[in-house]
Amino acid sequence: MNSKAYNLFLKDFRSELRTRYAINALAMFIIVAISVILFSIGNEKINENLTAGLFWVVIFFTAMSGLSRAFVSEEERGTTLTLQLIASPTTVFSGKLIFNVILVFAMNAIIALLYGTLFEDFVIKNFLLFLATFVLGNIGLAVSSTIIAAIIAKAGAKGTLYPVLSFPILLPLILTCVQLTLFSFDGTSFDKSKFELAIVVSYDVIMITVSYLLFDFIWQE
Amino acid sequence: MSNYSLEVTQLTKYFGRRLIFSNLNFKFVDNGIYGVSGPNGSGKSTLVKILAGIIGANKGKVTHSINGNEIIEEKIHNHIGFVSPYLVLYEEFSAEENLMMFAKIRGVEYNKQRVDYLFEKFLLLKRKDDFVKTYSSGMKQRLKFIFALMHSPQLIILDEPTSNLDDEGKNSVYEIIREEGKKNIILIASNERNDLELCSETIFLENYKQITG
Amino acid sequence: MVWKIFLFLLLAFVSVAGIAFPIVEKPSAWYEFPFIPGLEENAKIIFFHVPTAWVTVIAFLMSTVFSFRYLKNKNLDDDLKSYVAAQLGMVFCILATVTGAVWAKFAWGAFWSWDPRQTSIFALLLIYGAWFALRSSIESEEKRATLSSVYSIIAFVTVPFFIFVMPRIMTGLHPGSADDTNLGPVVNFKMNSNMLLIFFLSLIGFTILYFWMWQVGYKSLIYKEKIQKQLLRG
Numbered sequence: 001m002n003s004k005a006y007n008l009f010l011k012d013f014r015s016e017l018r019t020r021y022a023i024n025a026l027a028m029f030i031i032v033a034i035s036v037i038l039f040s041i042g043n044e045k046i047n048e049n050l051t052a053g054l055f056w057v058v059i060f061f062t063a064m065s066g067l068s069r070a071f072v073s074e075e076e077r078g079t080t081l082t083l084q085l086i087a088s089p090t091t092v093f094s095g096k097l098i099f100n101v102i103l104v105f106a107m108n109a110i111i112a113l114l115y116g117t118l119f120e121d122f123v124i125k126n127f128l129l130f131l132a133t134f135v136l137g138n139i140g141l142a143v144s145s146t147i148i149a150a151i152i153a154k155a156g157a158k159g160t161l162y163p164v165l166s167f168p169i170l171l172p173l174i175l176t177c178v179q180l181t182l183f184s185f186d187g188t189s190f191d192k193s194k195f196e197l198a199i200v201v202s203y204d205v206i207m208i209t210v211s212y213l214l215f216d217f218i219w220q221e
Numbered sequence: 222m223s224n225y226s227l228e229v230t231q232l233t234k235y236f237g238r239r240l241i242f243s244n245l246n247f248k249f250v251d252n253g254i255y256g257v258s259g260p261n262g263s264g265k266s267t268l269v270k271i272l273a274g275i276i277g278a279n280k281g282k283v284t285h286s287i288n289g290n291e292i293i294e295e296k297i298h299n300h301i302g303f304v305s306p307y308l309v310l311y312e313e314f315s316a317e318e319n320l321m322m323f324a325k326i327r328g329v330e331y332n333k334q335r336v337d338y339l340f341e342k343f344l345l346l347k348r349k350d351d352f353v354k355t356y357s358s359g360m361k362q363r364l365k366f367i368f369a370l371m372h373s374p375q376l377i378i379l380d381e382p383t384s385n386l387d388d389e390g391k392n393s394v395y396e397i398i399r400e401e402g403k404k405n406i407i408l409i410a411s412n413e414r415n416d417l418e419l420c421s422e423t424i425f426l427e428n429y430k431q432i433t434g
Numbered sequence: 435m436v437w438k439i440f441l442f443l444l445l446a447f448v449s450v451a452g453i454a455f456p457i458v459e460k461p462s463a464w465y466e467f468p469f470i471p472g473l474e475e476n477a478k479i480i481f482f483h484v485p486t487a488w489v490t491v492i493a494f495l496m497s498t499v500f501s502f503r504y505l506k507n508k509n510l511d512d513d514l515k516s517y518v519a520a521q522l523g524m525v526f527c528i529l530a531t532v533t534g535a536v537w538a539k540f541a542w543g544a545f546w547s548w549d550p551r552q553t554s555i556f557a558l559l560l561i562y563g564a565w566f567a568l569r570s571s572i573e574s575e576e577k578r579a580t581l582s583s584v585y586s587i588i589a590f591v592t593v594p595f596f597i598f599v600m601p602r603i604m605t606g607l608h609p610g611s612a613d614d615t616n617l618g619p620v621v622n623f624k625m626n627s628n629m630l631l632i633f634f635l636s637l638i639g640f641t642i643l644y645f646w647m648w649q650v651g652y653k654s655l656i657y658k659e660k661i662q663k664q665l666l667r668g
Binding site for chain 2: 003007008016077079081084085086089090091095220221
């Protein structure tokens, strides 16, 4: 099963290399979003709270601009039926999830690098905590975005509905991640961030479970 | 050659509150060619999609079994070949790339010999390295047959198999249907007289429009 | 019919009693409410704010249960039931938000201060706003029912996070918050017995009202569909 999902991911990856739909759009989106923020800040000095918040705001909207393609592109091209004929729902969801996880990690790494160089207050004191937040947050973000993308694609709704549906689902994750990012700026120890980390871990676990359970219903019309 | 059987019991399907068919019962045990017929909008495509496990029914059961053992839902897709006007292959890849990817995603061996034989049969051998987006609609239709047959499925479902095809294409389709019909179960959903003449048994969906039991 | 009159009398009594009964230092008559420090006259809104919030919770719980049932049985009636419950839930959710904001203005000084429960109810409004937006974007009844059921279950599993996450991230003002020693009028029974009686009568009244409204809403949708079908045939 794993190799099937991996091969499905490879198909998407090669298709992406040929068409470059998501990569181009995401790269441009990141540049635009960060420059808008930099312009509006100007010479003002912003505090850590705002930096951490803006970091996840950019991540959220970047995800919303690109991650729905995983399913929407299949539905647009009419290849959903083809996928249904060659793979079980579990394989399809796993393949799409791998693709989105990798996409999320790539884009968030770029966003983090840009923030690190461009924002004075983006100074991480507890790097390991930041890394843990980054990894766990990305997984949660990818899972929720993928399952909502599947709903959006089947609903035949255009892009506007995607952030609307995703935001309330991602809200607890994003709020906790903002908090954890702040902790990593302050140099708070792992021990004191246990509660928040536990929330992110359980969010990831619950979302993965629910997504796999419900995907069959979405996929089988 | 294969001991595949397809059994349908008490199958009922609604779209919203509109009845498509109800209480459909049949069983295909022997290899051969079977047909589903009915006017436009009578639910032929819906029925074959339910049989292939792509959409669910409201009531009833579809059982696929091989050598007497029921196949679990997660695995049915590897025993089925499916051709339909709604089927679309990936246009940014070549025909052969498409088929190789599909074999990998299915988790089965890519049988190059068989695929080349099928390319030959459907007169596409010279064009197999071209992107699918350069294909005409008739060529795409023929490619769908290769897609449906490449993994030697035991149940072949053909929804309007001869649409978009010229006479030459139709002939190769009929030839291969007769050939495969000896080894496997073939189900044709169509209104074309020529298509239905091949079938040994035909289900008329118009007969299942009453709400019963 | 009898119970409708009963419900009318009950809610009429609760409204009149809740608004008109005076608050005094030492209640002696049966119609007098006790003076609760920090709440004063504002306390009266409790008879309307808490029941609307309570009904919101029942409605959304019911909507999720019917969504779940729809996925299990694929019966479109369950989807209608879920839809009607969510509609009413939305109405009561707005009422709870507004009465809460009014109360907050007088008790805490501002209409809105992102208290954990305010944030949660805001998230609830967002979830169901999104849910209705999703429903209205889908033509096919079955698809609409399936996708909105799936979404409501996904949304439902995020609710516990709001309950656990919010109080940690922001300081609470509602009674019962993590850093609040004053448990509030409901939790530690600062209300005297007649106040409690009217409070619970109001809870019961609003609950019955909700179930009645839900039934009427559901029936009207069924009739609407029947009429549409007949018009199509005729």
